[in-house]
Amino acid sequence: MVLRRSRQRKRFNLIRYASYLRARWNVLRPRHLSYVLHSKPSYCLRLFPNSSHTSGFAVNPTQDTLPYLTSETTASTWKPSSIAPTMACPHLESIAAALQPPAPHNSVYREDCTQCFDSIDDPAGVDVCLQCFNGGCAGDRNHAQLHRQLWSHPLVLNIRRTRKVVVRDEPPLKMSKLAIAAETEADRYDTTTTVKCLECNQELDKTSDKLAPIVDGIMKANTFSRKEEVKAWEQELTSCEHILLMQQTESRTIQSGDLGHCSACDLHENLWLCLECGNLGCGRKQMGGVDGNSHALAHSDQSGHGVAVKLGSITPEGTADVYCYKCDEERIDGDLGQHLGHWGINLANQQKTEKSLTEMQIEQNLRWDFSMTTEDGKELKPLFGAGLTGLKNLGNSCYLASIVQCLFDTPAFKNRYYLPSRDLPTVQDPAADLETQLRKVADGLLSGRYSKPDSDVTASEHSPEISHQKGLAPAMLKHLIGRGHEEFSTMRQQDAFELLQHIFKLVTRSQHPSDLGDPTQPFRFTLEQRLQCLGCKKVRYSTNEQDNIFIDVPLEKEPTVEGEETKADAYKAVTLKQCLDNFTAEEVVELTCSSCGSKDGYTKRSLFKTLPENLVVNARKMAVINWVPVKLDVPVIVPDEPFLLDDYLSKGLQSSEETLPDEPEASAPAFVANPEAVSQLEAMGFGRNRCERALHATGNSDANAAMEWLFGHMEDPDIDDPLVLSGSGGAGGAGGASADPEKIEMLGAMGFSVPQAKKALRETNGDVERAVEWLFSHPEDQGIFEDEAPAAGADPATPKADAGSAATPAKYQLQSIACHKGTSIHAGHYVAFVRKEVNSQPTWALFNDEKVVEAGEIEEMRKFAYIYFFKRV
Structure with missing residues (x-):
């Protein structure tokens, strides 16, 4: 200067x-x-x-x-x-050599904060740590500074993004394939980046040789929410062995007149030609009104021929709908022209006359949405405020959004995870911590901080007054919930009820502060089953603790009234009381009485011994049509006002009843090594003790898996010791040495959770060193959880208190519903209807992904309801 x-x-x-x-x-x-x-x-x-x-x-x-x-x-x-300084930063100098651009396996959190939903779209943006790539907000909450203070990571890349103006209600492009058009970030946003040191409070030159590769790597890296660059995805079709190895019968020319209708009925469309024998059969009835009697499928079942082509879908270019019934998948036939020529069909002369399966699926997907307009065509009124925040659809994630909205409307989840005055957990990786992510979602949904109109969206001339929210992207929670799960880790649509059960399991197994407790406990209750022998009339009562019930919805089609138009798929409405009556009705089961030996059977009935604070009811509306399970839209009438469940409470064992004798508990079979696998391993030179240990550790399946295990455990000190299992079970149980508190504490001091420590010790017969190796080689395994184990200090002889309450009156009111529209729970669209107070008035709010509106007609709630959440009042 x-x-x-x-x-x-x-x-x-x-x-x-x-x-x-x-x-x-x-x-x-x-x-x-x-x-x-x-x-x-x-x-x-x-x-x-x-x-x-x-x-x-x-x-x-x-x-x-x-x-x-x-x-x-x-x-x-x-x-x-x-002043624009590039003064030498001592922190940059000290850690520059250790800074590396993110590797392909690294998650880069550059879209939103890992501890709240403040994002790069906010004025202050997000600070991405240059050392661990954690994302921290830089605004008033300043989780970036918290990260620096906890872990001494001072250098960050600040990213701010400004959205370009988007006009709503533009005509969508015509879709001809099941794909999402690629759209880059640059098409939608202007992005500004700055490197700074939070310790020195100064900006650094991001173009310097030390920092430029890091900045470039972060901006080009796979974000956490998408593990690949923004790109289009399309349903990939492949061939299969049944097509590649297909043997066609003797060739002949099929006359055009024989291709006009199904060989087994008079249908003239949706016709499928068997490429192996030339039979022509109609397909299955398709979504959207395309008729079919499944004669092509019946032919495949009878003849064993697997490959067929849809006649109306063939084009001169060689594309067509080809289906393999053996794989039960749509496929591609690379030699379609040759295979059709075998039956005298010239590919060049074919014209496409019907919609393809993909086109019908796209068309149906567009219909699988819930009405966002009133009866007179006006858009429903958007809602904003605390508890009225929408969730973005991450791609087939509406099942997650609907369940999360219903759960975080319950007092149990609100009080457990919405803790604005309480510090967040101190963890190295907030994105991988369930407690942090659930509290992040609770804050996002309940605080009202993010529930405001999207100012960057310009309303169209057709709807000038409507502006919805941006919505929150629960990508971190979705990844965490799905981690290690075969289905929930994918981008496919899932069953919302199965997700609810999975979330309950994860939350129950997680650690809870003593003053807060497990939020799934208010959902638990005890169901009591009563068996009575038809011969001697003796009874047996058994109980089961659970957190939901299934009810089968009676299916009865609406009668056709002459002169009135009745839909073919219209079903009679049923009441919730009918469903509960069926659920608690007596039924006869065929069992031999352990007291009198009668083979007449038993009557069985289930009633509630206790009822929960929050009752979850899953309404099953399934039927098998053309050998395919199909979900039906049957209206279930649920009272809007509170109603009583007292009639469904069990009265327990009566003084006049005589109980059946208890049946002896069957002991679990002792572990017996697979003799064939043992012989193969012994032939390779392994001792018998080693063989048995290897087979026990690999599930007693086959010699190959056991051999792999042996090669990795040749140095184990007890590799040649006889296999000794605690308890009588074949898997060894979790008692004895494997549950040694001192060993669990040792592993806990290394950063492993109690369930992980128990699992590792069980798998290694209590050997701490091997347990550590097992834990490092199984990082995704969350461990074993003994939900029924007595708490520390509890008297094992003291019976566990029943969950729920048997107090009367047991009065309940419908609080929220997860609704589904579509023919399968693994397809279609989910939304949530939640009872809210808006301007001091009770109203139903519709949560349709990021859109939150005041619900209009409740008929859709009744018709498409899938999961009911009732609260005790």
């Missing part, structure tokens, strides 16, 4: 003081500036580039734009940011 004097004075060495300011510019105190400006008013401060005195600063080479410090400048108006 050069300090130019406006008049010659030597009493004050401004050059030396400038060096001091250069070293301390980021903590400049008002008194420093005041001293220069007021003690020496005749001096002014100007910055010049390329000076021998300015080695610590980079300045704008345009002199006219450089700041002047004059007597009119005050400490409150001048900030260090008015």
Whole structure:
């Protein structure tokens, strides 16, 4: 920095003081500036580039734009940011050698904060740690600073994004394939990046040789929510062995007249030609009204021929719907022209006359949405505020959104996870911590912080007053819930009820502060089953603790009334009381009485011994049509006002009843090694003890898996010891040495959870060293959880109290519903209807992904309801 004097004075060495300011510019105190400006008013401060005195600063080479410090400048108006420093940061110097761009396996959290839903679209943006790639918000919550303080990671890349204007209700492009068009981030956003040190509070030169590769790597890396660059995806069709190895029968020319209708009925469309024998049969009845009697499938079952082509879908270019009934999948036939020519059909002369399976699926997907308009065609009123925040669809994630909205409307989940005045857990990786992510979602949904109109969306002339929310993207929670799960880890549509059960399991197994407890407990209750022998009339009562019930919905089609139009798929409405009556009705089961030996059977009936605070009811509306399970839309009438469940409470064992004798518990069979696998392993030179250990560790399946295990455990100290299992079960149980508290504590000190430690010790027969190796080789395994084990210090002889309450009156009211529209629970679309207070008035709110609106007609709720959430009132 050069300090130019406006008049010659030597009493004050401004050059030396400038060096001091250069070293301390980021903590400049008002008194420093005041001293220069007021003690020496005749001096002014100007910055010049390329000076021998300015080695610590980079300045704008345009002199006219450089700041002047004059007597009119005050400490409150001048900030260090008015200088563009690249002063050497000691933190950068100390960790520069360790900084590396993200590797392909690294998750880069550059879209939103890992501890809240503040994102790069907010004014302050998100700070991405240059060392571990954690994303922390840089706004008022400043989780980036919290991350720095906890883990001493001072260097970050700040990312801010500005959305380009989007006009709603533009006509969508015509879709001709099941694909999502590629759209890059640059098409939608303007992005600004800055590298800074949070410790020094200064910006760094992101173009420097040290930082440029890191910045470039972060911006190009796979984000957490998408493990690949933004790109189009399309349903990939392949061939199969049944097509590649297909043997066609003797060739012949099929006359055009024989291709006009099904060989077994009079249908003239949806016709499938067997490529193996030339039979023509109609297909299955398709979504969208395409008729079919499944004669092509029946032919495949009878003849064993697997490959067929849909006649109306053939094009001169060689594309067509080809289906393999043996794989039960749509396929591609690379030699379709040759295979059709075998039956005298010239590919070049074919014209496509019917919609393909993909086109019908796309068309149906567009219909699988819930009405967002009133009966007179106006859009439903958007809702905003606390508890009225939508969730973005991450691609077939509406099943997750519907369940999360219903759960976080219950007091149990609200009180457990919405803790604005409580510190978040201190964890190295917040994105991988279930507690952190559930609290993040609770804050996002319930605080109201993110429930506001999307200001970047311009309304169209057709709906000028409507502007919905941006919605929150629960990508981290979805990944965490699905981690290690065969189905929930995919991007496919899933059963929302199965997800609810999975979430309950994860939450129950997680750790809870003693003053908060398990939020799934208010969902638990005890169901009591009563068996009575038809011969001797003796009874047996058994109980089972659970957190939901299934009810089968009676299926009865609406009668056709002459002169009135009745839909073919219209079903009679049923009441919830009918469903519960069926659920608790007596039925006869064929069992031999252990007391009198009668083979007449038993009557069986299930009633509630206790009822929960929150009752979850899954309504099953399934039927098998053309050998395919299909979900039906049967309206279930549920009272809007509170109703009683007292009639479904069990009265328990009566004084006049005589109980059946208890049946002896069957002991689990002892582990017996697969003799064939043992012989194979012994033939390879392994001792018998080693063989048995290997087979036990690999599930007693086959010699190959056991051999792989042996090669990895040749150095185990007990490899040649006889296999000794605790308890009588074949798997060894979790008692004895494997449950040694000292060993569990040792593993806990290494950072492993109690369930993980128990699982590792069980798998290694209590050997701590081998348990550590097992844990490192099974990082995805969450361990074993003994839900029924007594708590520490509890008396094992004391019976566990029943969950729920048997108090009467047992009055309940419908609080929320997860609804589904579609022919299968693994397809279609899910939404949630939740009872809310809006402007002090009770109303039903519809949560349709990111859109939250005041629900209009409740008929859709009744017709498409899949999971009911009732609360005790």
